[in-house]
Amino acid sequence: MFKTLLVEDNLIYREELKNALQKKFVNLETKESVGESDTLDIVNTFDPDLVIMDIDLHSGINGLVLTKKLKDECPEAVVVILSQHDFPEYRSVAKQNGADFFISKSSKLENIFDYVSSVIDRKHEHH
Template identity: 35%
Template sequence: MIRILLVDDHAVVRSGLKMLLQTNPEMEVVGEASEGNEGIKKALRLKPDVVVMDLSMPHGKDGLSATAELKQQMPEINILILTMHDDEEYLFRAIQGGASGCILKSAPHDELMSAIESVAKGDAYLHPSATKRLMDEYLSGVKQDGSDTYNLLSEREKEVLTLIAKGYANKEIAEQLVISVKTVETHKSKLMEKLQLKTRPELVEYAVKKGLLGYSI
């Protein structure tokens, strides 16, 4: 029996998911929560096998923050992110936060069941379009000019890159490094030029591949 905790700010969505999942005799919804903080508390108390976590919850703690905090407190927990966003940045941040998988809310019911079964076994799960995108990006590699462009970065630029990849905003980076926001923006501009990257998702991908977040792909 796979014990599941549902965390979503829409009661109708939770109700629909619960009805769906409980048609599977091997799945049991043991609890529900309407935002991240409540989800963390219930996960700690109920100890489910899988937490199905909505990404966007405007009232209370969002899914990404709740995932990261819950994984710190319960490293063994399996979290499946449920999202409307088919976007690289959200995908990388979910993985970075410790999610075991990510599935679109528009996915067919049988795909959701399969995703839950996969993460419950300790496997990773990504929706098909995300898997293809990651494979394409990995095969294309980080843009390089024949040498390791990472070595072209200053120590400060490397610090800024790591914090950007961890999801910090420019103001938060400035506070952590005790520099001005303008200086952060300058470092960001220079490191993107050196790495020949143009967007934040590309920076996150680069940092993951370099192992700057503690893992690589």
């Protein structure tokens, strides 16, 4: 079982992404979160292999700050930052905060699938 945590406050986008991922990757288990404390609680109990993190969460929570905290607690989790804006500055700040990948929300789902596939492949290599 490959565990993925979706940290996204846009319900419609989150549902679309979750359904697409579950259809594409049959033994993928997903959990969802929208806020900082729930995310860190879920990370501790669920121990995700992959976290897909929105850069701008509701109530001013910053996905980058959350990524840094998450990586401190769970360094082996792979974090993909999602953003509506694909700026080089965002990419470099995402890296500085421990994100493994950065992807624009305007990207095709296939691009997100490629990232997920590569993480799944890497996990299998290490086991």
